[in-house]
Every structure is written in C-alpha cells, then in structure tokens.
Amino acid sequence: MKISARNALKGTIKSITKGPVNAEVVIDIGAGKLVTAMITAHAVENLALKEGKEAYAVVKASEVMIAVD
Template identity: 60%
Template sequence: MKLSARNILKGKVKKIVVGAVNSEVFLELPGGVVVTSIVTKDAVESLGLKEGKEAYAVIKASSVMLAVDH
C-alpha cells in the first residue's frame, strides 16, 4: 500500500457497531489508544473488517484545529 497521506496508524479492530446505514469501527493502536471511524456498512463488508483483524487508520486533512478550555 502506498498513499499520499502522511498519517497512517496501524492497529486492530476492537469493536464494530453496525447502524442502519453506517458503522462505527473502533481501531485499537499500540499502547491502547482507540481511534473511531464512521464508515458505510458496505465499506465494512468490502474491507472484510472483523474484530481482531489488523487495519489502518489513514488520516488526510488540510488542517487540524486545537482548542483549550479557559
């Protein structure tokens, strides 16, 4: 796999919550951090995502905003 995205995080699918149209996929990274992605049910099926399977979170964004409470 070769991508232009700079942020590619490898992990294991921890949990999948299937909805009517979309599914929430929880990807556990090394160290225990969990990244959640919302994708279509078709994407879950076509990628063969299942709990325990390795997958990648690919993050491509032109900007990331940060905020703090005052």
C-alpha cells in the first residue's frame, strides 16, 4: 500500500456494526488502544472488511486540536 497520508495506524478489526447506510468499524491498534471510524456500509462490502482482518486507520485532518483540564 502506498499512501500520502502520514497518519496510518495498522491494527486488527475488532468489530463492525452495520446500519442501513453507515457502519462503525473499530480497529485495535495495540496497547489497549482502539480507533473507531464511521464509513459507508458499501465501503465495508467493497473492502471485504471482517472482524479479525488486518486494516489501517488512515487519519487525514487539516487541524489537530489539543485540550487539557
């Protein structure tokens, strides 16, 4: 895979919850950390996503904010 995004986190799909239009995909990236993405249900089928399959969470953002208490 080649991609220009700098933030690609490799992990294992933990769960997929499909709705009629969108799906929630949870990826375990290790050390107890999870990344959740909302994608189309069609994309889940197109990418043949299944629980236990390796995948990348690719983050593309124009801004990243930081907050503290």
